[in-house]
Every structure is written in structure tokens, then in C-alpha cells.
Amino acid sequence: MRLREAVASVRETGDFTAVQESIPYARFMGITAELVEGEVIGQMRYSDHLIGNPAVPALHGGTLGALMESTAIFKLLWHGETTTVPKTINITVEYLRGARPENVFARAEFTRHGRRVANVRVFAYQDDPDRPVAVATAHFLLVQE
Secondary structure, three states, rough: OHHHHHHHHHHHHHHOOHHHHHOHHHHOOOOHHHHHOOOOOOOOOOOOHHHHEOOOEEOOOHHHHHHHHHHHHHHHHHHHHOOOOOEEEEEEEEEEEOOOOEEEEEEEEEEEEEOOOEEEEEEEEEEOOOOOOOOEEEEEEEEOO
């Protein structure tokens, strides 16, 4: 299934599986998304290859950034009017605490969503959504079809 068809399928069914399967990087990282009470929630399943410092041990910061960027894109695809993946303009990640070797979740919210540019804030957490391990601010160029 092509990505455009996968995005259209997500909007019809609310199931992100087809989109996730069409992105090899998401499969490698164990990044998935699902709708929970109408909100897109990203998840990165723990795996040993995600550890950045085995002495601590803690998840590598880049894996958290990948989860947060992917979650923002999934949200844009869910709420957007295009079936083209938005282009990342920039992303800034604030690491607040070490992420334990466990599953990590992320939720995104729009701070601005225009016709050409979207600004998204993403919160990554493990046990408690009110205690994020990292927060990101991302800006995306929305590609017109």
C-alpha cells in the first residue's frame, strides 16, 4: 500500500498500522500510534538497541526525539487536509529527565495550524503524562497537493 492510500485509510478507520508499516524507520524504532479517546498517542516500545548509555541505563535522547517528531507527523496526518507527509522545518527537544528502559508514550498538540505551516508541541512520558521525560517544539511545512 502506498503512503497516500495508507493516510486515507487512517482517516477512514482510525488505524495507523498501514502508515506505520510504510515507514521502515518507524518499524525499526518500534514507533506506533493509536487513537485514544480521539487523541493521537505515539508509543515507542522498549528494545535494547534504544539504550544510549548502558551504564545508567537510559534511552538514547535521539530515540525520544524520533518518537516526538513521528507523533507530531501522525497527528498532522490525522487532522490535516493532505495525504502528503509534512516536511520538518525544525524541532527543538528539551530533555527533562532520564528515560528508563521502558515503553515511552507521546502526545502532541497544535500551537498553530495554518494553511502552509504548523507548530506542534509534543510531550513524551513514561508512567505519568503530567511528568514528561522530554518536551519538543516542532515546525512543519504543510505540502499542498
